[in-house]
Amino acid sequence: MARPVGSTTRPQIRSYISKKEIEDITKMAVKKAQEGDTIMVKFMMEQIYGKAPQPQEHSGDVNLKVDYDKAFNSTSEAEGDSSE
Numbered sequence: 001m002a003r004p005v006g007s008t009t010r011p012q013i014r015s016y017i018s019k020k021e022i023e024d025i026t027k028m029a030v031k032k033a034q035e036g037d038t039i040m041v042k043f044m045m046e047q048i049y050g051k052a053p054q055p056q057e058h059s060g061d062v063n064l065k066v067d068y069d070k071a072f073n074s075t076s077e078a079e080g081d082s083s084e
Helices: 019-034 038-049
Strands: none
Touching: 019 038
16 A cells, blocks of 8 residues: 655554564564674664765776856856856
């Protein structure tokens, strides 16, 4: 079932489970991380500290030429007040 058009909030799973269930799930996740479950360790660290920034890289030679037109000039030049 899709959200209604114009809806700004998504349903949250916590709206459907009790506080006790949330505590039990959290305890289970912490226990699995302590037991060495690397996926759970990563998940818990991201929940606690936030996801690590991902570097933006590219490979290969890319020749990029940027041409600016008059739309990017100063306001007075764009309005035709320049001394050209």
